[in-house]
Amino acid sequence: MPYELAATQPGITPGQAETITQVELFGTHLQARETGGDFRDQLVVSGASGAVSFVVTLTNNYLHVTTAGAVTTVGDRLAAGTYAVSGTDSDTSGDVGTWSYTLVVTGSSISCTRSDSGGVRRSNSGHFDDRLRNCDPWTEPHYTTTRFDDHLRVSDDGVVTEVGGSLPAGSYTVSGDDHDSYGDTGTWSFTLTVSR
Numbered sequence: 001m002p003y004e005l006a007a008t009q010p011g012i013t014p015g016q017a018e019t020i021t022q023v024e025l026f027g028t029h030l031q032a033r034e035t036g037g038d039f040r041d042q043l044v045v046s047g048a049s050g051a052v053s054f055v056v057t058l059t060n061n062y063l064h065v066t067t068a069g070a071v072t073t074v075g076d077r078l079a080a081g082t083y084a085v086s087g088t089d090s091d092t093s094g095d096v097g098t099w100s101y102t103l104v105v106t107g108s109s110i111s112c113t114r115s116d117s118g119g120v121r122r123s124n125s126g127h128f129d130d131r132l133r134n135c136d137p138w139t140e141p142h143y144t145t146t147r148f149d150d151h152l153r154v155s156d157d158g159v160v161t162e163v164g165g166s167l168p169a170g171s172y173t174v175s176g177d178d179h180d181s182y183g184d185t186g187t188w189s190f191t192l193t194v195s196r
Contacts, residue, residue: 020048020089020097031108032077032182043069050092057087080107080183107183110141132158141178149174169196
């Protein structure tokens with residue numbers, strides 16, 4: 001049965017169904033690291049009389065909306081991007097409306113801004129290798145070198161190796177950018193100091 005309003009309320013004719021209006025039209029913005037299994041939000045509407053049921057008509061594999069309007073992410077973290085769902089809603093009095101929800105996910109900074117240092121070694125101590133330390137527990141970054149040194153190489157997964165045999169005393173520095181599959185980015189630096 002449609003929601004009936006008293007004739008004294010302006011703008012509504014008695015006996016007509018009222019339109020349910022979505023209160024928050026957009027959704028939310030999050031960084032990729034905030035979208036894991038703990039993300040929850042709620043669709044909010046006004047103009048309803050009684051319990052509201054939500055039906056999804058435009059869906060995706062990343063957002064789940066329950067019939068009660070609870071919004072959650074599906075699976076692990078989401079990559080940077082825009083995720084939208086929409087549909088219709090109705091209440092127990094026959095009032096109807098439409099809703100939409102958009103989640104905008106942005107990448108964040110990989111928080112390893114300090115220099116990763118290979119420390120000090122003697123020039124005659126033989127072959128050297130090390131690994132860049134990942135300071136961010138949320139991600140497994142890939143490393144790109146932008147400042148090169150002929151004596152050090154850094155692989156895509158952060159393994160640092162010495163090139164060309166024993167190095168004379170001095171400091172050797174390489175640095176670059178890092179990124180992950182979620183759109184997070186950062187920078188890194190590695191210095192090897194060789195003593196006599």
